[in-house]
Amino acid sequence: MPRSRTAYHHGNLRQALLEAALELTRAGGPAALVVREMTARAGVSPNAAYRHFADRDALLAAVVEQVQARMAEQMAAPARPAPDDPDAAVAGLRAVGLGYIEFALREPGWFEVAFATPRLAGAGDLGRPAGSLPPPLRRLVEALDDLVAAGLLHPDRRPGAEWPCWSAVHGFALLALQGPLREVPAEERRAAAARTVDAVVRGLLQQ
Amino acid sequence: MPRSRTAYHHGNLRQALLEAALELTRAGGPAALVVREMTARAGVSPNAAYRHFADRDALLAAVVEQVQARMAEQMAAPARPAPDDPDAAVAGLRAVGLGYIEFALREPGWFEVAFATPRLAGAGDLGRPAGSLPPPLRRLVEALDDLVAAGLLHPDRRPGAEWPCWSAVHGFALLALQGPLREVPAEERRAAAARTVDAVVRGLLQQ
DNA sequence: CCGGATATGTTGACAGCGTACACATCGGGT
């Protein structure tokens, strides 16, 4: 409810600024988050932003949060498999990995933003409070738990299983966005993505 | 031969600038490459740099080249295995992967620099001119070829085998440098690195 | 041996960036 648009007080500028910031970073990543441009799009003077964010870093952190949420939404979310369906468990893990890569390729700017923070808040301890993890990571944790439930991954091997998976898809995404994989044709790239996910999943199951 | 140090003409400024740039980026990555600071360290005015580099991007490209060379030097280079030694071939591939990760952790700034280029020159076509590939990549190509020679990887599976390997170690390095893996203790991190390399190698061999 | 051409370094300036400080204006509680 933006009540009196008195032309001086905006209503809820914070929201408007965040939307402008999302628009900017979508096209150009974190580097495209320029305070003056963002405030101009909101029809406001540059310094107005400082009533809502301490500095550019704080602003970026807020954008990161928004982007991570969208990322989780857009990552394919198939129904979790029944505990006794091994094939579905493996398929679920694969889907999480490919979803990660797909998001990165579809929204390069936002993907870069999602990691543009000194410390990815609360992802270091993969510990118990599963609900407090960044949403994309929670998907991965669940898929691995399902793998254990299906009897495909020994519980002893469960701790730390996130890292190989995350490493593979994260690395692939970056090679495809900023690295040499950008120059290979889309078809071949898609095959490479599938093979990468496949290799790490297979390797994980047999360790 | 820096002959007359007449205090106006430097001798070979280009080299001095590159060394200053390496020093700066070593500590702070590409973002720390500040023209004014670099020229100051060389004892010269800011604009002097423009006699040797078109602009900051060209300068960065030159630094990238230097860093990639150092990276190749520092990546463990064990003797290539005999064509009939499967264990040695696998060990070789593992060493390349772990060397990549080790370099990234030992020289975070330089590692970031190594990828701070719009297009990683000539890495897109993993094609024939093996000598023209960036040095770190060549190591990987050789290790995979050795795997084929040892009969562990079917020649049909050889093309594109670089991507899963590179993805895994690259992703791991970034998660460890800028991502959540930074917060986990070094011991655990080392184990995760080994497991990641292991998983992808194992997965690759069984595809 | 000398004198202009050329390479190389300096000076000064400009636009764009994040942001600190002082001031203007609006909305809500006493």
Next chain:
DNA sequence: ACCCGATGTGTACGCTGTCAACATATCCGG
């Protein structure tokens, strides 16, 4: 009815990369 805190504006500062004009050292042909 008033005033006070929240919110937006204007001005300014230091930092960045980079351009244009100028100064100086080196080299090459007469």
